[in-house]
Amino acid sequence: MPAIFTFFVMFLFWTALSGKFDGFHLGMGIFSSGLVAWLSHDLLFEGHTKKLAPTLVEIACFLRYLVWLFGQIVLANFHIAGLALSLHPRKHLEPHIIKFKTSLKTDFARFVLANSITLTPGTVSVRIEEDTFYVHAITRRSSADLAGPGPGEMERWVAWVFEGGTR
């Protein structure tokens, strides 16, 4: 079953990149996608245990989360651009490291949270040790969401997408 999904993903990718729809090129695509799917079917969906319907729900929730994340990226970009173009950036910068414990259980949810933290300008996740995140933030405003008591807004979103929490 994972091999079939891998095959379709690979084949879609092939057609999008090649852009030729004659028999020869599609045949080559079927051959190579089949080969890749056969050799590495256990890589793409490794450790995925959910059934099809919950997976689709999860993908829909994830897309909803991406919309919110993009809004945050835009807001934070304005913040950083304002800092960079301000007259005396050193007066406004306040780099510091914060650490916080996450309530997320799965590795993948933690990976998504860490990458989202890095994507929003002003915060970079430095290291994750067990359930503790170390984050470098450039101003107090950048780290306000993460440093507060309890899980921040971003963490609640990630928990809502992957672990059925409330946001």
Add this chain to the structure above:
Amino acid sequence: MIGFDILVILMMLTGLSFFVATTVGIIRFPDFYSRVHAAGKGDTLSTSLFLGGVIVYLLRDFSGDALLTAIKLLLIVFYIFIASPTATHAIVDAGYEFRVPYWTRTSDRTGKAGTDENGENKFYPEDLKG
């Protein structure tokens, strides 16, 4: 059609201004870590705005070829959104591994890098514990 042109120009101009702000940030920010902040993140939004402008420009005259090119550009945006934070994290992690000190306003005054208001270094996990 004029509406599309205005949209394309607006998207590209905003993307370019974010690129400019990013570059200015790299030059003006005080230390390694804050420069990585400016370098690693400004480009995700600016690249997606810029390539978004190109996609709108392509799809103005709709055809199969234009659609394929638009899909390829979308894939580029998608991969930048995965690769950029990963690379940023790798650079910051390398700096952390080699204990590159970080700038604070106090270190600007005292000349002692990586110290907080009390003159203590609070950067590494073992320092943060307790």
